Amino acid sequence: MIFRLFALTLLTALCPLIAAEKPNIVWIVSEDNSKHYLKLFDEAGAETPNIAALAENGITFTRAFSNSPVCSVARTTLATGCLAPRIGTQFHRRSKLAELPEDLRMFGAYLRDVGYYTTNNSKKDYNAVESEGTWDESSGKASWRNRSETTQPFFHMESHGASHEGSLHFSEESYQNDKTIHDPASVTLPPYFPDTPVFRYTYARYLDNIQEIDGIVGDTIAKLEDDGVLEDTFVFYFGDHGGVLPRGKGYVYESGLHVPLVVRIPENFKHLVDAESGSKNSGFVSFIDFGPTALNLAGISPPDQMDGSPFLGDGISLQEVAKRNTTFGYADRFDEKYEMIRTLRIGDWKYIRSFQPYYPDGMQNNYRYQMLAYREWRDLFNQGDLDDKQVQFFKPKPAEMLFDLSTDPHEVKNLSESDSHQAQLVAMREQLTSKLKAMPDLSFFPENKLYDAAMAYPVKFGQDRKPQINALINTANLMLLPYSEAHDPLSEALKSKDPNRRYWAATVCAYFGEDASELASVAKPLLKDKNLMVRIRAAEFLGIIGKVDPRTPLIDVVNSTKHPVEHLIALNSAAFFHEHSRLSFPFDAAEFTSVSPKSEAQRRILYFQNDWLKKKPSKKKAEKKK
Numbered sequence: 001m002i003f004r005l006f007a008l009t010l011l012t013a014l015c016p017l018i019a020a021e022k023p024n025i026v027w028i029v030s031e032d033n034s035k036h037y038l039k040l041f042d043e044a045g046a047e048t049p050n051i052a053a054l055a056e057n058g059i060t061f062t063r064a065f066s067n068s069p070v071c072s073v074a075r076t077t078l079a080t081g082c083l084a085p086r087i088g089t090q091f092h093r094r095s096k097l098a099e100l101p102e103d104l105r106m107f108g109a110y111l112r113d114v115g116y117y118t119t120n121n122s123k124k125d126y127n128a129v130e131s132e133g134t135w136d137e138s139s140g141k142a143s144w145r146n147r148s149e150t151t152q153p154f155f156h157m158e159s160h161g162a163s164h165e166g167s168l169h170f171s172e173e174s175y176q177n178d179k180t181i182h183d184p185a186s187v188t189l190p191p192y193f194p195d196t197p198v199f200r201y202t203y204a205r206y207l208d209n210i211q212e213i214d215g216i217v218g219d220t221i222a223k224l225e226d227d228g229v230l231e232d233t234f235v236f237y238f239g240d241h242g243g244v245l246p247r248g249k250g251y252v253y254e255s256g257l258h259v260p261l262v263v264r265i266p267e268n269f270k271h272l273v274d275a276e277s278g279s280k281n282s283g284f285v286s287f288i289d290f291g292p293t294a295l296n297l298a299g300i301s302p303p304d305q306m307d308g309s310p311f312l313g314d315g316i317s318l319q320e321v322a323k324r325n326t327t328f329g330y331a332d333r334f335d336e337k338y339e340m341i342r343t344l345r346i347g348d349w350k351y352i353r354s355f356q357p358y359y360p361d362g363m364q365n366n367y368r369y370q371m372l373a374y375r376e377w378r379d380l381f382n383q384g385d386l387d388d389k390q391v392q393f394f395k396p397k398p399a400e401m402l403f404d405l406s407t408d409p410h411e412v413k414n415l416s417e418s419d420s421h422q423a424q425l426v427a428m429r430e431q432l433t434s435k436l437k438a439m440p441d442l443s444f445f446p447e448n449k450l451y452d453a454a455m456a457y458p459v460k461f462g463q464d465r466k467p468q469i470n471a472l473i474n475t476a477n478l479m480l481l482p483y484s485e486a487h488d489p490l491s492e493a494l495k496s497k498d499p500n501r502r503y504w505a506a507t508v509c510a511y512f513g514e515d516a517s518e519l520a521s522v523a524k525p526l527l528k529d530k531n532l533m534v535r536i537r538a539a540e541f542l543g544i545i546g547k548v549d550p551r552t553p554l555i556d557v558v559n560s561t562k563h564p565v566e567h568l569i570a571l572n573s574a575a576f577f578h579e580h581s582r583l584s585f586p587f588d589a590a591e592f593t594s595v596s597p598k599s600e601a602q603r604r605i606l607y608f609q610n611d612w613l614k615k616k617p618s619k620k621k622a623e624k625k626k
Contacts, residue, residue, distance in 0.1 A: 022116075022153040023269040024144065024233035025294050028220055029157065030213040031071070031123075031164040032249050034242030035064075035260040036190075037210045044188040046207040050218035051237055051262055056278050058235075058264035059318070061311075065286040065327045065345075066241035068092075069249055069256030070334055072125040074241040074287060079106040079126060079134075081291035081306030084330060086439040088450055088458030089127035091333040093600065095565050096451050098128045101459045104305035105131035107291035111155050111298055112136065117147040123159040145227065155294065158220065162212040165244040168202055169370040180204040181211070190255070190410045191389050192247060193373075194380050202245060202373045221264075231267040234297055234312070236290075238262075246374050247393060250334045251361060252343045252352060253411045257329050261285065263312065272297060275318040283321040284345075285311045286328070305459075328435060332443055336603040337365040338572040340443055344432040348406040351428035354397045355476055358510055358544065360580050362394040363572075366603045366612040394580070399479045399511060400429060429480065433473060440469040444476065445500060446533045448565040468500070475504040483515040494522045499531035506537035513544050520547045527553050532566055536573050543577055543585065550577050555591045564599050571595075571604035578608065 035041035038048050040055060041062065066074045068084060076089040080100065084090035088098035100106075108118040109131045119142035120135050137146060144154040161167070170178070175198065184200035187207070193199050217237055224230040242256035243249030249256060265273050275281065285293075288308030295302045296313035311321045329343035340355040362381070368374055380386050381394040389412045402415045402425050415421040442450055442462050454461035462469065475493050478486040486508065493505035506523060509516040526538035527548070535557055543550030550573070557570040571592075577585040589608035595601045606612040 020151065020153060020229075020232045020268070022114075022299065023266060023272070023297055024153055024229055025155045025297060026144075026220065026224065026233055026235045027155075027157040027290075028217050028235065028237045029159045029240050030210075030216075030237075031159060031161050031240050032243035033163045033206075033210060033213075033239040033260070034248055034255050035062075035239070035258050036255060037163075037207060038260050040262070041260050046182065046210040046214075048210065048214035048217075050214045050221065051260075054217070054221070054235060054237055054262045054264040058262060058277060059273070059275055060280045061261040061263070061285055062280055062282050063284050063327075064238060064259050064261035065257050065284065065329070066239075066259050067257075067287050067327070067329055069241050069243070069251055069329070069331060071123075071240060072127050073330075073332075075123070075125050076127045077287040078240075078290050079108070079124075080104065080128060081107060081288050081302065081308045083288060083307045083328065083439060084127070085332070085441045085443050086307070086459065086462065087128065088442055088454055088461075090330055090443060091127065091447055093335060094127040095447065095568075095600075096455045097126075098455050098458045100128055100131065101305060101457070104303055106134045107295055107302075107306075108134040108155060110295055110300050110303075114298060114300060115153065116298065117144065117152050117154040119143060119146070119154065119156045121156070121158040123161075144229075145223075150227075153298070155298075159240065160213055160216050162216065163206070163209045163239075163244065165249055165368075165371075167209050168206060168244060168373070170205070170372070172372065175201060175372060180208050182207040192393065192410060192412055193245075194377060194386060194390050196376060196380075198376045199245075199373050202371070206245060232269065233264075233266050234269065235264040235266075236261070246368075246371070246377055247361065250331070250337075250365065250368060252329045252331045252341050254350070254405065254409065256331075257327075257343070269297075272313050273318065274316075279318075281318055281322050283311070283318075283324040284327045285321070285324070328432075330443075333447065333568070334365055335367055336568060336572065336600050337363055337368075337575075338569065339363070342432060342436065342441070344428055344435070345405075346428065346431075348404060349424060349428060350401075350403040350405055350411065351425070351432060352401040352403075352411075353429070353432055354399055354401075356507065356511075357397040357399045357479075358513070358540070359572075359576055360394050360396055361392075363580060364575050364607050364612075366607060370613065400425070402428065433477065436473055437466075437470045440466045441473070442469075444469050444472040444504070446503065446565075446569060448533065448563055448569065449500070451563075451565045468498070471498075472500055472504055475501050476508065478505075479508045479511045483512050486512070487516075487519070490516070491519060491522055494519065494526065499529070499534050502526060502529065502534045503531070503537050506534060506541050510537060510541040510544055516541070517545050517547070520545065524548075532557050532561060533569060536570050540573055540576070543583070544581060546583055549585065550574075551585050551587060551591075555587075558592050559594050562594060564596065564601060567595055567599065567601035568604075571601050575604055575607060 038045040068074045070092040072092045120138040121142040144156045182204040184204040187203045238261040239259040292302035292308045293310040296310035331341045344351045403411045539550040539553040542548040
């Protein structure tokens with residue numbers, strides 16, 4: 001009896017050391033950082049010894065991508081395994097939550113079905129209604145340590161804001177007085193940044209933040225090791241999208257989409273991975289693949305509704321993963337700032353398609369411009385003190401751009417007009433267009449239309465209207481033709497019975513600008529269109545070419561509706577004319593009488609009032625106050 005009791009006690013003590021039946025999975029997520037800030041991925045980055053240790057015991061994925069360059073859209077993509085413009089979750093922040101189709105749940109719910117304890121600590125930020133039973137616990141205290149049975153497998157996700165955009169919203173006083181660990185004089189700035197003390201300091205400060213993230217990663221690994229479960233646990237470290245200096249978060253360049261990804265492979269589950277520890281894999285993996293990968297590691301077949309494919313686990317060849325060479329990206333709305341862009345990367349070729357290209361990248365976003373570097377960059381532009389690479393951020397964009405990342409990793413040399421690259425351009429254009437039509441992409445309806453009619457069943461809404469969406473894509477693509485070829489179909493589309501087709505025809509005219517001035521007489525009646533979105537696009541076209549003062553129709557649109565999304569779309573156009581159009585049309589905030597003071601649209605009102613910049617205490621003052 002004594003021997004049996006001793007054996008039982010010993011067995012209980014050794015339980016954590018015995019290989020589990022199913023692997024645990026931990027996701028450690030740093031907010032708002034692209035791969036460029038870690039030396040493990042980029043020479044200009046910070047040393048991250050704890051993340052490097054993960055790599056030595058696992059796989060470094062050198063080409064991992066968020067499908068979207070902003071939090072809520074990226075995290076919804078992670079949770080669902082679905083492309084956001086297909087399921088209605090592409091707008092940050094959501095104006096209304098999208099319902100998932102009946103045959104799809106967030107992947108955590110499937111893990112719970114087979115006995116996993118699932119925890120999230122603690123950021124969600126979903127644009128879709130959370131599936132019932134996704135998490136056992138989601139809070140600031142959520143941990144695998146809270147499960148009742150130590151033998152129960154777990155999935156744990158933890159997000160860390162030390163690298164978040166807000167960490168660089170420091171004051172002028174903090175900039176002047178607070179020292180950084182990294183020497184600002186030694187940082188390597190990308191060529192699109194002005195080389196100023198502010199940019200150098202901001203870059204150095206962010207490298208400090210990345211090292212803080214590295215310490216957090218080390219702490220989590222230590223906890224897993226202390227609990228005796230490290231060698232049963234796949235540990236993923238990655239950034240939740242790119243960022244966070246200017247032209248990163250919120251933009252579909254590599255600085256906004258290319259994220260760091262390292263996966264530590266546990267000793268007891270090496271049989272699920274056919275790669276050596278310390279290896280690198282250059283295959284393309286993106287956020288739509290992360291959920292399916294977690295399910296596959298747990299022995300669950302991903303549901304058909306998910307758009308992604310597993311890149312680890314039983315049945316997955318890492319040699320085949322290395323052959324994957326394509327990723328798709330999207331950008332729509334960021335708080336109060338709209339910009340519809342789609343991207344396709346194939347190997348080192350990057351194609352960017354802008355559907356409202358007259359909007360510059362540098363348009364006002366109140367939150368973004370809290371950063372000193374953003375404001376200095378704009379000041380230097382207004383003073384005429386930028387070179388040809390740095391000035392691109394504040395200029396209208398071409399409708400399509402093509403970059404060879406092997407020679408131009410910072411995407412500053414657009415090859416779309418190069419005669420020798422036309423075959424590559426056309427091939428990628430056609431492949432992207434086919435993808436948008438196959439989804440189909442819901443953003444070819446304005447957001448207010450989706451808000452009113454689609455959010456209860458967005459996938460079905462899109463599938464039922466697939467022919468209409470494809471026709472709208474064809475209309476939008478008229479801007480890719482020489483104007484002489486686009487004129488007749490544009491004239492016809494401006495008179496279409498379909499308001500969405502009129503909307504896109506007017507958008508294309510706004511892109512062509514003066515070249516399309518002969519269509520002004522056809523577009524002028526649209527200023528009184530029954531559809532307010534058509535009025536906005538007509539005002540943009542006619543305002544850009546100086547045929548009307550766009551303030552009158554845009555103010556009228558805002559004041560004639562109570563719809564929060566219609567306010568946002570109209571005020572985005574107003575912000576464009578306020579600062580970025582060739583002809584100056586400053587807006588008086590007092591003219592807008594129907595905007596709710598607690599809405600996203602109010603951000604634009606504050607901007608017009610020049611009251612958008614909220615003073616923040618310096619780091620030292622904040623610490624003293626605390």
